[in-house]
Amino acid sequence: MKALRMFNRSLRDSIKSVVRNLSLSTAAITCSSITLIILAVAMILSYNVKNITSNLEKELTIVTYIKESGTEEQITQLKEKLNEMPNIEKYEYKSKEEWKLEIKNFSDTYSSALDYLENNPLLNSITVTVKDVKDLKITSEEIKKFDFIESVDYGEGMAEKLISAFDIIEKITIVIVGALVVVTAFLIGNTIKLTIFSRKNEIEIMRLVGATNIRVRLPFIFEGIILGIIGSIIPMIVSIYGYVMIYDHFHGYIFSQIITLVKPFNFILYIAGILVVLGAVIGMIGSSRAVRKYLKI
Amino acid sequence: MRLIEVKNCYKVYQNGVTAIADLNVTIDKGEFVFIIGASGSGKSTLIKMLYREEKPTNGSVIVGGINVAKLRNSKVYKLRRKLGIVFQDFKLLPKLTVYENVAFALESIGLNGREIRNKVLKALESVGLKEKIRSFPNQLSGGEQQRACIARAIVNDPKLLICDEPTGNLDPDISKEIVNILKKINEEAGTTIIMATHDREIVNEMQKRVLQIENGVLVRDEQKGSYKVHESTPNV
Structure with missing residues (x-):
């Protein structure tokens, strides 16, 4: 009181x-x-x-191109590996046909150029978004280890800067x-x-x-x-x-x-x-x- | 019955000045005591030790059973609640009204509103200041401020009232008025009053016990004393 x-x-x-x-x-x-x-x-x-x-930072992604010779099994193997990797936020698979369609829609010039070619020269790809962009390089090198990978592109140099x-x-x-x-x-x-x-x-x-x-x-x-x-x-x-x-x-x-x-x-x-x-x-x-x-x- | 006991008391300040030297004095309940002495004689130091504003360097100062030398900072309030203090410069809170100033002392000890109101009005009535309860200190004359200060000091019915030169700032007529109030409190309520003063006229007229301190030493303790100056000190 x-x-x-x-x-x-x-x-x-x-x-x-x-x-x-x-x-x-x-x-x-x-x-x-x-x-x-x-x-x-x-x-x-x-x-x-x-x-x-x-x-x-979210815009920074790793684009992985799979060799022409890459099989369906190998792509599944890569997806499984990506699922296991801790720094992967998400990934998106895009087949070469999808790429072709996208490019054709983007410009008429590209569209006619692609029509001119007999085979589709583009590659299947997986676009990877990472959790921590500081480990962008390490993650991309990890992906690069597969021999069916044609190239890995994350804007090396500029991305680090x-x-x-x-x-x-x-x-x-x-x-x-x-x-x-x-x-x-x-x-x-x-x-x-x-x-x-x-x-x-x-x-x-x-x-x-x-x-x-x-x-x-x-x-x-x-x-x-x-x-x-x-x-x-x-x-x-x-x-x-x-x-x-x-x-x-x-x-x-x-x-x-x-x-x-x-x-x-x-x-x-x-x-x-x-x-x-x-x-x-x-x-x-x-x-x-x-x-x-x-x-x- | 003994209220204050000062035994072998010394007070030496940090700068080496000895304000009180081997002081021994006892004061009983109900006494009216004047403490006189020239400026710098040590009377204010003695007064301050009684309410634990200063601590003795050596010896003991016991007030109402409390040894002030051993009283911790956080427990000082226990001593202060047993006594009332009246100052030369009144020390009223400027932003509080007369009523609030007096009530503050009781609020500090946690009394309820009704008790506070009754006691404050009674105290203000006894010093003749009931009409000024809503005034702020700067709206009062010097004498009225001192009466408010006395009301605050007695509102909690203390056994001891310590007055440090209460008439120092007042003209002779008002001073007499203030001393009469103190005398009335002493006689009617049996409150022990210790008053440090320079006022020769008041001391001579009252014929009460006089403690004279010079250079920190008690040179005279006289019942029904008057304001005499010790041979060794210049006239003041």
Whole structure:
């Protein structure tokens, strides 16, 4: 009962304090809002970059051409092998007749050229999509081991360059977002600390009238959480509405169908959730640490 | 009955200054005691040790059965709930009303709303401040702020009231008014009052026990004493 009473009174005091120290509260909220907006933009960008690179990576496939002499049994043998290989996401068999049909549909010139030839010069093929593109080369060499394979093509050289570029981009975005989280925590934490430092008399008086350490700390902790949450409201609104507007404006993709944006829902709601949790946690830790300093008398 | 026992007490600050040297004094329940001495004599250090704002370097300071020298930071509240403290600079929370300031002391110890309301109103009535319960400290005069501070100190019916130069910021008439309130509390509720002061007139008029400290040493302990200056110290 006493604990519940203390909880309620601390919550009430913290709300009162936010209102009565309006200028300091506004400063802390503004600082939280600005830093969280920057963080939200960085998170949205980095997630979209990751989405684009993984979409592009999905386009990287291994096209395996089977020799003219390759038998049905050998093709079945290859399919069984592909089923066993851990890095294979899926594969698609395409016979030389299917290829011919596809090429004929693609262009009239090719169509007449193919009609001119007596035999179909094309080869049966299997297009393999891998799980991890970093092992594209290893997987293709594994497939190449069969003697009935004519050639294996995965864009050697260019594919590796693309993969390493994607890798670097991904790491850079993770570092940027990580650094921004640290900077945000530092800025919000310190602003809330400043609001509490200016009220050290209040803490002193609370202790003098016989308040327990937890009774002194609780209202400040709640205040930190409240300031953090209020500070995250504007960034949440900005990121939700802003992202939906941008998504609608570009119709979901930039330049080409390959560079697509992440669908706003539920992605942007997760971002909003992260912002409010970050605001509250940083506010809580900042205020709790600031008060602790004055309890060591 | 003994309320305070200071035994072989020393306080040496980190910079090497000895504020209190071999102090021995006992104070009984219901006493009204003045602590006098020049600035820097050690009287504030003694007062601060009584409510465990400072810890003695050596010896013991026992207040209401609690040895403050052995009291951990996290347990200080146990001592503070047994006493009331009145300061020269009032130390009221500026963003709380008079009522809230006084109620805060009781909220801290977890009393329920009705009990708090009754006790706060009673305390504010006893210091003549019932009409100002909704005022904020900056809307009060110095005397009214000090009365609010006294109300906060007595609201929990403490056995001991520690007053650190409570009239230091007030003019003589208001000072007398404040001391009369303290006297009334001492006589009616039997609260022990320890008051550090520089106010010669009040000490001489009240004719209560006087402890005089000079250079950290207790140089005079006199029942019904007056404000005399010790031979070895300059006149203040």
